[in-house]
Amino acid sequence: MYSSTFIFRAGQYDEEFHRLDQQIAEAARVIPGYLGEETWENASEGLVQNVYYWESEEALLQLIRHPVHAEAKARQARWLEGYRVVIARVMREYGDGRIAMRNQDHPADHGEDHPA
DSSP: OEEEEEEEEEOOOOHHHHHHHHHHHHHHHTSTTEEEEEEEEETTTTEEEEEEEESSHHHHHHHHTSHHHHHHHHHGGGTEEEEEEEEEEOOOOOOOSSSOOSOTTSOOOOSSSSOO
């Protein structure tokens, strides 16, 4: 499993931003290998994180190469006060079972050797 995390400091949004943001989310969700997404906010730093989960690097690259993603990237300075992207290979996912795992195809490590 892979994750792509888009971390940004919001600037001034407009209708164009919301349209592109929605189109990117819709494009991601129909790519074979898309596993889900989460959004987090760090209010004290003014940062937002959108985390997408992928079955493979190839699936992740399909979104990166998508035309609407390229358009948003080219225009990001209009809406954002900085960004960074973290692409990671997820080595392990575990928990107590009360929150769904992203990668249901592989047995989850339930933390016996790894305290939560």
